[in-house]
Amino acid sequence: MKEPVADSGADALPRERAWSEAPPVDFTYDPPVQRRRIALPVTLFVLTCLSTFWTGSVRGEILPTGETVRVVDWSTGALYMLCVMSILLAHELGHFFTALYYRVPASLPYFIPMPLLPLGTMGAVIGMKGSEADRKQLFDIGLAGPIAGLILAVPIAWYGIATAVPYYGAEPPLVMHNPWLFDLLAARLHPELPADQVYASNPFYLAGWLGMLITGLNMMPVSQLDGGHVAYAIFGRWSRYLARGLVVSALAAITWYGQTQWVMMLFILFMIGIDHPPTRNDRARLGIARRIIGLVALLIPIFCLAPTPISVAMP
DSSP states (O other): OOOOOOOGGGTHHHHHHHHHTSOOOOOOOOOOOOOOOOHHHHHHHHHHHHHHHHHHHEEEEEOTTSOEEEEEOHHHHHHHHHHHHHHHHHHHHHHHHHHHHTTOOBOOOEEEEETTSTTEEEEEEOOBOGGGSOHHHHHHHHHHHHHHHHHHHHHHHHHHHHTOEEOOSOOOSEEEOOOHHHHHHHHHHOTTSOTTOOEEOOHHHHHHHHHHHHHHHHTSSSTTSHHHHHHHHHHGGGHHHHHHHHHHHHHHHHHHHOOGGGHHHHHHHHHHOSSOOOOSOTTSOOOHHHHHHHHHHTTHHHHHOOSSSEEEOOO
16 A cells, blocks of 8 residues: 655655765775885985984093093994984884875985984974875874884983983083983982983983984974874864964074074974964864873973073083
8 A cells, every 4th residue: 555645844854864864975085196206215314324323423522621532433323323213214104104004195204314413313204295184194194203203212212311321521512401201211210310410422312312302393283293283183273373372482482592493493384384284174083082192292392302402502
């Protein structure tokens, strides 16, 4: 028997149910396959290995007379190179493999050799089309690098501090100030020494210090830094106020306290833009677990970045 047809007044309910039960919009995206550059990343990697090996091998030693002499130790340079490059490579491969997993176009890491600096490198960068990642993917890609780097940097720093010897000589012309995490580790490993004790750096100590510096800088919630990705994924467009407030604070520190070491960093941020651009899908669900992890991760600069990382004594 044929059922009676519903009148026009009941049509609204079936239509509303059909709309609510419609399948969600598919935001999946298959990016075009692109060939990655190999020769330049590999060349920069080799040059950075050489520059960190050189700067780790050649160091200045202050004699009791106050004279600074150059000491060459190839074994120290090799250890420093291995530790530094391991931290940097872990950081960048964390980004790369996570982007590869989400099929977001990304380049191989570009290392930055800098033999004129006492650290031998300015870190590494990876090119990525962040606009082709959604909110959750950008969060995972941005946080994977710092976590991978810290997994190596923390034990390397721990061993460097544990084997470091107190330094009682004259103040060197170049002083690298420890982040809060270093002070916490030193208080744990050397409880018999005062909190402001200066230690003679060894290759593990110096590599761990550099790993903390790079991680702390990258996790600043500004622009398209790793911390900027995390902050945008959590706060969305509101993250711009966090980024702008941080930049204003840095400008105030430069103006009133002479923290000139942040000038180059601010210049780079102004060049690439302070605000984070939107993702391919800002409505992708992040989840409570990622939100909690992200909020904790945004505290990394407090532990890994000294307010004045490096100070130079004026003659």
